[in-house]
Amino acid sequence: MLLFHGIKVPDQFDNSNWSNDFISWLEQLKFSTSCGNLALQGKIRLYKFIKSEYLEIANQMRLHCRKNNKKDYYLLKSIPGIGGYLTSVIIAECGDLRRFNTEAQFSSYIGLVPGVYNSGDSEKCLGITPRSRSQFKSYLIEAVWVAIRKNIEIQKYYRKHQDKNVKSIIFKVAHKIARRILSVIKTETLYQINHNLGSRTIKNKQSITILISSIIQEK
Known part of the structure; x- marks a missing residue:
């Protein structure tokens, strides 16, 4: 999406690791249209939801294994x-x-x-x-x-x-x-x-x- 809109990712964030600083940088981005901003914020919310679910399931899996295995x-x-x-x-x-x-x-x-x-x-x-x-x-x-x-x-x-x-x-x-x-x-x-x-x-x-x-x- 960023490439499509001609936005370059800063060198410190240009890697496979999505750090909290990178997410903060994404949240502060502004597109030239309101539709672009809505699309970006929607993708960020989806990412945060999937990450939170992943972390919760990972914690529950570890807890289950420590208890039963x-x-x-x-x-x-x-x-x-x-x-x-x-x-x-x-x-x-x-x-x-x-x-x-x-x-x-x-x-x-x-x-x-x-x-x-x-x-x-x-x-x-x-x-x-x-x-x-x-x-x-x-x-x-x-x-x-x-x-x-x-x-x-x-x-x-x-x-x-x-x-x-x-x-x-x-x-x-x-x-x-x-x-x-x-x-x-x-x-x-x-x-x-x-x-x-x-x-x-x-x-x-x-x-x-x-x-x-x-x-x-x-x-």
Whole structure:
């Protein structure tokens, strides 16, 4: 709409993040006609309504998961890049993750084709499939970018491959996070950077379970 009317968005707001300052700037805009002003204000009201509904539903989802799926909720939240909202989305979209026998089954359910094609010195991630949980998959891709910022291990992996196709790298990182999601649930252990969850001893698993229980009680 702004482009149609020849209005340039200031550089500080020209990005995908709609900040409160950007909304305030939109509200102060004036078009040359009253119809233009009415249309703009209507779009702003619609945006605010959708955002408020989104935030309310997100809060209710987190509250529900903390109440009814405490252990899984805090296990999943221990993974860098996965916050409370994405945790609740995972539980809502996938149910009990323990029903997946393998990582390949879980990746296929999400819509990330579980495989990598190797040819000589090249490596190609097979990518995605249209048979998927599309909303969950999109949230997982967003989590990848957060994990790249917060997880040193993921950062190193990304930088090692950043000269290659960016899209393929993101899908490969998404595969890694999907494996970690299933791993923390199947082993019932909090995620730890640079630690192989699958090789932990039963004693260590029990100690982590006790730690999770103490976190839940504090919450």
